[in-house]
Amino acid sequence: xxxxxxxxxxxxxxxxxxxxxxxxxxxxxxxxxxxxxxxxxxxxxxxxxxxxxxxxxxxxxxxxxxxxxxxxxxxxxxxxxxxxxxxxxxxxxxxxxxxxxxxxxxxxxxxxxxxxxxxxxxxxxxxxxxxxxxxxxxxxxxxxxxxxxxxxxxxxxxxxxxxxxxxxxxxxxxxx
Numbered sequence: 001x002x003x004x005x006x007x008x009x010x011x012x013x014x015x016x017x018x019x020x021x022x023x024x025x026x027x028x029x030x031x032x033x034x035x036x037x038x039x040x041x042x043x044x045x046x047x048x049x050x051x052x053x054x055x056x057x058x059x060x061x062x063x064x065x066x067x068x069x070x071x072x073x074x075x076x077x078x079x080x081x082x083x084x085x086x087x088x089x090x091x092x093x094x095x096x097x098x099x100x101x102x103x104x105x106x107x108x109x110x111x112x113x114x115x116x117x118x119x120x121x122x123x124x125x126x127x128x129x130x131x132x133x134x135x136x137x138x139x140x141x142x143x144x145x146x147x148x149x150x151x152x153x154x155x156x157x158x159x160x161x162x163x164x165x166x167x168x169x170x171x172x173x174x175x176x
Contacts, residue, residue, distance in 0.1 A: 002043050007104040009036040013096040014126075021089040022136040026078035029092040040099045049168035053098040056164055061094030062086045064153050073146040074127070075138040089136075101165040108162045115159035123154025 013032050020028020037054075041047045065086030068074040079087045101108075108115040124147045130136040139146050 003104050005043075006040060006100055009039065010096050010100045010104065012036070014093060017089050017092045017096075018130050018134045018136045021076070021078040021087070022130075022134040024078055026080045026087060026089050029089055029096075033092050033096055036096060037099060040103070044102070046102050046169040046172045049102055049165060049172050050099060052168050053101055053161060053165050054095050057094045057098035057161055058091055060157055060161070061097075062091060064157065065090045065094075068146070068150070073140045073149065075140070077136050098161065101161055102169050105162070108158070109166050112159045112163070115162045116155045119154035119156070119158025120151040123158070124150040 013029055013036050016032045017029025020026070041050060044050050062085070065074070066084070069076065069079070069086060070084045076083075076087045076090065078089060079085075081088065108118060127137060127139065127150055128147070131139050
Protein backbone atom coordinates (compact mmCIF):
# COMPACT_ATOMS: atom_id res chain seq x y z
CA UNK A 1 0.00 0.00 0.00
CA UNK A 2 2.85 2.42 0.81
CA UNK A 3 4.20 1.87 -2.72
CA UNK A 4 0.97 3.17 -4.25
CA UNK A 5 0.60 6.06 -1.83
CA UNK A 6 4.20 7.10 -2.59
CA UNK A 7 3.63 6.85 -6.34
CA UNK A 8 0.31 8.72 -6.24
CA UNK A 9 1.66 11.27 -3.74
CA UNK A 10 4.50 12.13 -6.11
CA UNK A 11 2.09 12.46 -9.03
CA UNK A 12 -0.18 14.74 -6.98
CA UNK A 13 2.78 16.95 -6.03
CA UNK A 14 3.84 17.07 -9.70
CA UNK A 15 0.39 18.02 -11.05
CA UNK A 16 -0.33 20.65 -8.38
CA UNK A 17 3.17 22.14 -8.64
CA UNK A 18 3.33 22.31 -12.45
CA UNK A 19 -0.31 23.34 -12.80
CA UNK A 20 0.14 26.04 -10.19
CA UNK A 21 3.35 27.36 -11.73
CA UNK A 22 1.64 27.59 -15.12
CA UNK A 23 -0.96 29.86 -13.50
CA UNK A 24 1.52 32.05 -11.63
CA UNK A 25 1.07 30.16 -8.35
CA UNK A 26 4.72 29.25 -7.77
CA UNK A 27 3.89 28.19 -4.19
CA UNK A 28 0.99 25.83 -5.01
CA UNK A 29 3.03 22.64 -4.67
CA UNK A 30 4.62 23.56 -1.33
CA UNK A 31 1.74 22.49 0.95
CA UNK A 32 1.18 19.29 -1.04
CA UNK A 33 4.91 18.53 -0.87
CA UNK A 34 4.90 19.19 2.88
CA UNK A 35 2.05 16.71 3.39
CA UNK A 36 3.70 14.15 1.10
CA UNK A 37 7.10 14.51 2.82
CA UNK A 38 5.62 14.29 6.33
CA UNK A 39 3.68 11.17 5.43
CA UNK A 40 6.68 9.61 3.68
CA UNK A 41 9.07 10.25 6.56
CA UNK A 42 6.50 8.85 9.01
CA UNK A 43 6.14 5.53 7.17
CA UNK A 44 9.66 5.24 5.75
CA UNK A 45 11.95 2.41 6.79
CA UNK A 46 14.87 4.70 5.85
CA UNK A 47 13.90 8.26 6.88
CA UNK A 48 17.51 9.46 7.30
CA UNK A 49 18.36 8.24 3.81
CA UNK A 50 15.25 9.97 2.47
CA UNK A 51 16.29 13.26 4.11
CA UNK A 52 19.81 13.01 2.70
CA UNK A 53 18.45 12.21 -0.76
CA UNK A 54 16.18 15.24 -0.55
CA UNK A 55 19.18 17.47 0.16
CA UNK A 56 21.32 15.93 -2.59
CA UNK A 57 18.51 16.03 -5.16
CA UNK A 58 17.67 19.64 -4.30
CA UNK A 59 21.28 20.71 -4.85
CA UNK A 60 21.66 18.69 -8.07
CA UNK A 61 18.28 19.78 -9.35
CA UNK A 62 19.00 23.42 -8.61
CA UNK A 63 22.33 23.17 -10.46
CA UNK A 64 20.90 21.30 -13.46
CA UNK A 65 17.79 23.40 -13.95
CA UNK A 66 19.69 26.63 -13.25
CA UNK A 67 22.18 25.68 -15.98
CA UNK A 68 19.31 25.17 -18.44
CA UNK A 69 17.74 28.48 -17.38
CA UNK A 70 21.03 30.40 -17.54
CA UNK A 71 21.68 28.99 -21.02
CA UNK A 72 18.16 30.14 -21.91
CA UNK A 73 17.26 26.64 -23.09
CA UNK A 74 14.34 26.47 -20.66
CA UNK A 75 12.07 29.36 -19.72
CA UNK A 76 9.97 28.86 -16.60
CA UNK A 77 6.60 30.33 -15.74
CA UNK A 78 6.71 31.78 -12.22
CA UNK A 79 10.53 32.06 -12.28
CA UNK A 80 11.00 32.94 -8.61
CA UNK A 81 13.48 33.93 -7.27
CA UNK A 82 15.26 34.91 -10.56
CA UNK A 83 14.64 34.06 -14.23
CA UNK A 84 18.19 32.74 -14.73
CA UNK A 85 17.97 30.22 -11.87
CA UNK A 86 15.82 27.19 -11.23
CA UNK A 87 12.57 28.42 -9.70
CA UNK A 88 11.27 27.34 -6.31
CA UNK A 89 8.60 25.16 -7.89
CA UNK A 90 11.21 23.11 -9.79
CA UNK A 91 12.97 22.41 -6.49
CA UNK A 92 9.64 21.16 -5.12
CA UNK A 93 9.60 18.60 -7.95
CA UNK A 94 13.19 17.51 -7.29
CA UNK A 95 12.43 17.02 -3.58
CA UNK A 96 9.30 15.00 -4.37
CA UNK A 97 11.29 12.89 -6.86
CA UNK A 98 13.91 12.19 -4.20
CA UNK A 99 11.18 10.90 -1.91
CA UNK A 100 10.30 8.19 -4.46
CA UNK A 101 13.80 6.73 -4.86
CA UNK A 102 13.74 4.46 -1.80
CA UNK A 103 10.08 3.64 -2.28
CA UNK A 104 8.06 3.54 -5.51
CA UNK A 105 11.25 3.79 -7.61
CA UNK A 106 12.97 1.06 -5.63
CA UNK A 107 12.72 -1.20 -8.69
CA UNK A 108 15.60 0.79 -10.22
CA UNK A 109 17.99 -0.17 -7.42
CA UNK A 110 20.67 -2.56 -8.69
CA UNK A 111 19.53 -1.99 -12.28
CA UNK A 112 21.73 0.85 -13.40
CA UNK A 113 20.99 0.40 -17.11
CA UNK A 114 17.28 0.64 -16.33
CA UNK A 115 17.92 3.73 -14.19
CA UNK A 116 19.86 5.35 -17.06
CA UNK A 117 17.10 4.54 -19.56
CA UNK A 118 14.35 5.58 -17.16
CA UNK A 119 16.05 8.93 -16.53
CA UNK A 120 16.85 9.51 -20.20
CA UNK A 121 13.22 8.95 -21.18
CA UNK A 122 11.12 10.08 -18.21
CA UNK A 123 13.07 13.28 -17.53
CA UNK A 124 12.57 14.89 -20.96
CA UNK A 125 8.99 13.57 -21.19
CA UNK A 126 8.14 15.35 -17.92
CA UNK A 127 9.51 18.61 -19.34
CA UNK A 128 7.54 18.09 -22.58
CA UNK A 129 4.33 17.50 -20.61
CA UNK A 130 5.05 20.58 -18.48
CA UNK A 131 5.42 22.56 -21.71
CA UNK A 132 2.75 21.18 -24.03
CA UNK A 133 0.02 20.16 -21.57
CA UNK A 134 0.45 22.69 -18.77
CA UNK A 135 2.37 25.62 -20.28
CA UNK A 136 4.62 25.79 -17.21
CA UNK A 137 7.85 25.93 -19.21
CA UNK A 138 9.00 26.78 -22.70
CA UNK A 139 11.73 24.75 -24.34
CA UNK A 140 13.88 26.89 -26.61
CA UNK A 141 13.79 25.98 -30.28
CA UNK A 142 15.11 23.96 -31.90
CA UNK A 143 14.04 21.66 -29.12
CA UNK A 144 16.04 18.56 -30.08
CA UNK A 145 19.39 19.78 -28.66
CA UNK A 146 17.68 20.84 -25.43
CA UNK A 147 15.82 17.54 -25.12
CA UNK A 148 19.05 15.66 -25.82
CA UNK A 149 20.82 17.62 -23.08
CA UNK A 150 17.91 16.97 -20.70
CA UNK A 151 18.05 13.26 -21.54
CA UNK A 152 21.78 13.19 -20.85
CA UNK A 153 21.41 15.07 -17.55
CA UNK A 154 18.63 12.78 -16.35
CA UNK A 155 20.47 9.67 -17.61
CA UNK A 156 23.31 10.66 -15.28
CA UNK A 157 21.44 12.02 -12.27
CA UNK A 158 18.81 9.26 -11.99
CA UNK A 159 21.23 6.34 -11.52
CA UNK A 160 23.47 8.53 -9.35
CA UNK A 161 20.58 9.31 -6.99
CA UNK A 162 19.40 5.69 -7.03
CA UNK A 163 22.91 4.56 -6.04
CA UNK A 164 23.14 7.24 -3.34
CA UNK A 165 19.83 6.01 -1.96
CA UNK A 166 21.02 2.41 -2.00
CA UNK A 167 24.24 3.17 -0.17
CA UNK A 168 22.62 5.38 2.44
CA UNK A 169 19.70 3.01 3.05
CA UNK A 170 21.96 -0.05 3.35
CA UNK A 171 23.06 0.86 6.87
CA UNK A 172 19.76 2.33 8.01
CA UNK A 173 17.22 -0.24 6.81
CA UNK A 174 15.08 -1.75 9.52
CA UNK A 175 13.38 -5.10 8.81
CA UNK A 176 9.62 -4.85 8.30
